[in-house]
Amino acid sequence: MQNQEPSQLTIKICLLAGKLILQNGGETYRVEDTMNRIAYAYGIESSHSYVTPTGIIFATDGASQITRLVRISERSTNLLKVSMVNDISRKISKGELCAEDAYRQLKDLEEKSYEYRELYKVLAAAAASGCFLIMFDGKWSDFLTVFLIGGVGFLSFLMLHRLVPVKFFAEFLTAIIIGASSSLAVYLGLGGELDKIIIGSVMPLVPGLHITNAVRDLMAGHLVSGLSKGAEAFLTAFAIGAGIATVLSFY
Known part of the structure; x- marks a missing residue:
């Protein structure tokens, strides 16, 4: 059970990061690359992601295979959010952010609009x-x-x-x-x-x-x-x- 919880949190982080990039005008390959890098940084050595403009599928290999789907219903253009997610992803890859802090920062980023009037x-x-x-x-x-x-x-x-x-x-x-x-x-x-x-x-x-x-x-x-x-x-x-x-x- 102790090994399962970090994986669940990691999957949430991967899906949330991918969702934010895709919703705000990021490219498909950027979404997949970001999700795979975050998963690898948090100990998931083998992961697979399939991204379309309307949805994200993320799966992991291993003893406990997990597959998640996120539906994307609204898309806009906010490249600042894409840049901020990329910054969080780089910190995760360098080992500067634990999973709890990364998830909290991504949730804060999701809730704020960061749009001009x-x-x-x-x-x-x-x-x-x-x-x-x-x-x-x-x-x-x-x-x-x-x-x-x-x-x-x-x-x-x-x-x-x-x-x-x-x-x-x-x-x-x-x-x-x-x-x-x-x-x-x-x-x-x-x-x-x-x-x-x-x-x-x-x-x-x-x-x-x-x-x-x-x-x-x-x-x-x-x-x-x-x-x-x-x-x-x-x-x-x-x-x-x-x-x-x-x-x-x-x-």
Whole structure:
């Protein structure tokens, strides 16, 4: 019984660390590598993990074989949490954290949001939209227009995502709002180049992290996760494109 308890706690630590990484935008291979390293550091010499974007399966070999499954229902992007889990994992590998302290730190990390306020997110999206306008060779005279449309568009996405749980529809409706606002701005003479204004304004919605993770998972040999993340990124891109196309068809 004395040998079983540490194993149970170790498995909880592995699953919690993997869950935090996967929920906050980490790659599949990073989840599996982190879980296996933690298990080995705490005395489980042979362990196996299978990770998909919607679930984690972790199993151990030996006299008392244990298999656990964790379901992942919600995912977001919070790379600070991913970095903090990696830091805890490194301390575990170096023998600087006992199992009880590691589990307590991971639980504290799970309970805290570590997110910026929505006002800061909207301002960051607005500034990014304006910068993307210039990067795509837009005019400085359109910077303020894109700044406002990009901020309003991202704010609309945050509000719509609360009302519409399906992310695809929230992105589609947000793209319609951005397209309509951009067309109206050009019609009123507040903007010059419609295409550059739309491109700059929708960039905060583009699934850059999902595309990057999909490519990295495919390169690491995780075909199921890579294809599923790629499909998720494609749906987001399709929702944005469909929303803009809907507005332009009436423009």
